Amino acid sequence: MAKDMKISFLLDFYGDMLTEKQREVIELYYNDDLSLSEIAENEGISRQGVRDAIKRAESQLLEMESRLGFAGRFREVRAGLERIREAAGRIKDYNSRGNYASEIDENAKRILETARRLCEE
Numbered sequence: 754m755a756k757d758m759k760i761s762f763l764l765d766f767y768g769d770m771l772t773e774k775q776r777e778v779i780e781l782y783y784n785d786d787l788s789l790s791e792i793a794e795n796e797g798i799s800r801q802g803v804r805d806a807i808k809r810a811e812s813q814l815l816e817m818e819s820r821l822g823f824a825g826r827f828r829e830v831r832a833g834l835e836r837i838r839e840a841a842g843r844i845k846d847y848n849s850r851g852n853y854a855s856e857i858d859e860n861a862k863r864i865l866e867t868a869r870r871l872c873e874e
Contacts, residue, residue, distance in 0.1 A: 756782070763824055766817075766824045767817040768780070771813060778792055779811070
C-alpha cells in the first residue's frame with residue numbers, strides 16, 4: 754500500500770473528526786511510519802483490519818476535504834502570502850535604487866512583517 758502524503762496533511766486539518774481508533778491507526782501509519790504488520794501487532798488486530806481502518810479513514814479525510822476545502826484553502830493562502838512577500842521585497846529593493854521614498858519603504862516593511870507573521874502561524 755503506497756503512502757499518499759496528502760493524507761498526512763489532511764490529518765492535521767480533520768484528524769479530530771475521525772474516531773479515536775481511526776486517528777490512532779492512521780497516525781501510526783503516516784506520522785510514525787509503522788508498517789501494517791507493526792500496527793496490527795501493537796493494536797492487537799489483524800493486518801487486514803489495520804488496512805481497512807486506514808482505507809476508511811483516508812476516504813473520510815478526502816471526503817471532508819472535498820466538502821470543506823480547508824487544507825486546499827490553507828495552501829492557497831500560504832502561496833499568496835509568499836507572493837506578497839516577494840512583491841513587497843521587490844518594491845522595497847526598487848525603492849532603494851531609485852528616488853527613495855520613506856513612505857514606500859515603511860509600507861513595504863509593514864507588508865513584509867505582516868506576511869511573515871501570518872506564514873508562521
